[in-house]
Amino acid sequence: MKLHPLMLALAATAVLPAAYAADAVTPMTPDGVASYQKIRPEADFIKRVEMVPMRDGTKLYTVILMKKGTTNAPILLSRSPYDAKGDAERTGSQHIRDIVPVMDVEFVEDNYIRVYQDIRGMHNSEGEYVTNRPLAGPQNDTGIDESTDAYDTIDWLVNHVPESNGKVGIVGSSYLGFTTLMAEIHPHPALKAAVPQSPMVDGWMGDDWFHNGAFRNVNIGYTVMQGTAKAESGGIAVGAGDDYSRFLEAGSTGDYLKKWGFENYPFIRKMTENPAYTDFWSLQAVDKIMAKEPLKVPTMLVVGQWDQEDSYGAPAVYNAIEPKDKHNNMVSLVIGPWRHSGVNHYGYKLGALTFTGDTAHEFRVKYMKPFFDHYLKGAPDPKTPPVLTYATGENHWNVSPKWPMGKAEKIYMTDNMGLSFKPAANENAHDDYVSDPAKPVPFIPRPINMSDSHQWKPWLVHDQRFVSSRPDVLVYTSDVLNKPVHIMGAPMVNLFAATSGTDADWVVKLVDVYPNTTSEGASQGYVGPEMTGFELPIGIEIFRGRYVKGFDKPEALTPGKVEHYHFGLPNVDHVFLPGHKIMVQVQSSLFPLYDRNPQTYVDNIFFAKKGDYQKATMSVFHSSNIELPIAK
Incomplete structure (x- = not known):
């Protein structure tokens, strides 16, 4: 018998209460559920999670994200120790642009497949974690490293992601910059472009763990x-x-x-x-490894001018591999007005400095994405600049054919705490201060919380007036500049100094002293009276005295003997404007960022005893100078 539609509706309604009653909740119904599907049917993206097998059987947690409808698409990979799951679900939004990091928005909106992976031993991946796992060889007999894991990952992706066009790029900052570089060693044929940002390259010389021997x-x-x-x-x-x-x-x-x-x-x-x-340490240095490898992958190296963690690595790799770039089109260097990893965030300002717009977004859209588009999507050659730097002080981008662009001109410490491009009248004259390990010079004003990002991220641009008047900080200042001084490169320190102790640390700061007025505006990189008289550090570096004869040969200093300490400050593009002054500060501690030097020689400073820490008189001679890479 065929029922009338109304009768069917009534029949269906009749069974609902019974069915509902079977699942009825009571005060004691458990309130937990097994899971909730965050990705709803209306989401504009596809997300897959895979355990990708490596050659030794270890499986690595890998998240694959793409916009719905993506086809014939390149893959942009990042290999991280910082939780791939979190990278791929920043919010619960149903729009892909809202869930990926800000640096990825333009890519996922433009037919890119974004892949995030936990390196072995971290978060949801299998295996054992080794910090900056050495390349397979003298220090690693397993045959497994970040190079092989990158190769195996890329091989799996191009064979198991049907939406892919078979081309892969790799990008990442800091530790991810290290894994990006490692992917370029014995690279997979599908790896077509790489952008290592602030990469960890040599943890002893000038990246995370030590700087010129001083421990961080x-x-x-x-x-x-x-x-x-x-x-x-x-x-x-x-x-x-x-x-x-x-x-x-x-x-x-x-x-x-x-x-x-x-x-x-x-x-x-x-x-x-x-x-x-x-x-x-030296066998792990990635720049030394890459200097011996053929140049196969187009590489854009990126670093922030005020990178508080890894200022050394990108320029070191550039110096190692650029000589192999015979046509000046495979390797490029970018120095932006950023803190560590600032390229991937918002680049409007840093500390008290304000720039002319979002410099990080501008770089990513105008330079980084076209670089990847060319090699991964076949877009026209964007003519990537061999060197792209941001001239702080004047606030604009510079395109250059090489790096450094400046020619070294010495600025000397002189009488009456002066600073001059003319040598001092008496190079044997010196200025003294007493360094007391019981009262080390702080690297930022106290109280100090190094885990506080608001203190840590902008510390390299902190106004140095907080230490200028300390008796254990020497301050040399030039006359007021009547014309701009433009430096493009790494200023080199030639410090001729002696100590009454048997060991010493030497900290040198190159500082831009702003005029004691408020007449200059935002076009010069700052706004408002807070910049009046500001002492802006352009470069800060430390050198542990025991290594003056060789970084692998620590030895006691001879009390009273003048030694030549030669070391570099970070690479910069900066203009000291007319009306400003150039300043150099010299001190013997930068605490607690760096460990204290006891100032008496001990075999291992990590284990110095209380009695080893002694005051010492430090003497800086007027033959000391900074080689400024001045661009004409």
Whole structure:
């Protein structure tokens, strides 16, 4: 019998209460559910999670994201120790542009497949984590490294992602800059372009762990967090407070490590047991490795001018591989007005400095994406500049054929704490100060919390007036400039100095002193009276005296003997404007960012005893100078 539609509706309604009653909730119905599908049918994107197998059977957690309708698309890969799952779900939005990091928006909106992967041993990947895992060879007999893992990942992706066009680019900053560079060593044929940003290249010479032999205390917390429970354990348990007091009261850095239970972490031991630049570090240096490898992958190296973590790596790799670029079209260097990884965020300002627009977005859209589009999508050649730098002070981009562009001109420390392009009348004259390890010079005003991003990220542009009047900081200042001084390169320090002790640290700062007026405006990179008389650091670097004869040969200094300390400041493109002054500051500590030098020679500063820390008189001679790379 055929029922009338109304009867069918009534029949259906009749069974609903019974069906509903079977699932009825009570006060004791458990309230948990197994899962919730965050990606709704209306989402404009596709997300896949895969465990990608490596050649040794280890599987790596890999997230694949693309906009719906994506076809014949290039893959943009990042390999990270910082949680690929989080990178791929920033919000619960149903729009792909809202869930990816801001640097990826233009790519996913333009037919790119975005892939994020946890490196082995981290977060949701299998395997064992080794910090900056050495390349297979003398220090790694497993045959497995970040190069092989990148190769295996790319091979899997081009064979298992049907929407792909078979071309892959790789990008990433900091540790991800390191994995980007490693992918270029013995690269997969499908790897067509790479953009390593602020890469970790040589952790002893000038990136994360040491600078010219001085240890960076700031990385202790990072090392502990990354080395605990696949980086899933959260922060370290030192509590709130002033890091200056915390480190000073502990004693040596070794005492600090022991106090907080960090001393037996494997990577902590690697650092504390290898304080000099022996093969332990030099064989891991990525720039030295890449100097020996053929140049196969077009590479755009990126760094921030005020990169507080990895200022060394990108220029070092550029110097290593650019000579192989016979036609000046395979390797490019970019220096932007950013802090560490600032290229991937918003580039309107840094600390008190304000720029003319979002410099980071401008770079990504005008230069980085066209670079990838050319090599991965067959877009017209964008004629990527061999060198692209942002001239701070005048605030505009410069395109150059090479780096450095400036020619070295010396500016000397002179009588009456002056600074001049003419040599001092008496090069044997000197200025003295007493360095007391019990009262080290802070690197930013106290209280200091190195885990506070608001303090840490912009510290390299902090107004230096907070230390200018300290008796243990020498301050040399030029006359007021009557014309611009434009530097393009790495200023080189020639410090002729002596100590009454048997070891010493030397900190040199190149500073732009702003006029004591408010007449200059936003076009010069700042706004408002807060910049009146501002002492803007253009470059800050440290050198541990025991390495003056060789980074692999520490030795005691001879009290009173003048030594020549030669080292570089970070690479910059900066204009000292008319009306400004050039300043150089010299001191012997930068605490607690760097560990204290006891100023008496001990075999290993990590384990210096209380009695080893002694005052010393430091003498800086007027033959000292800075070689400024001045562009004409």
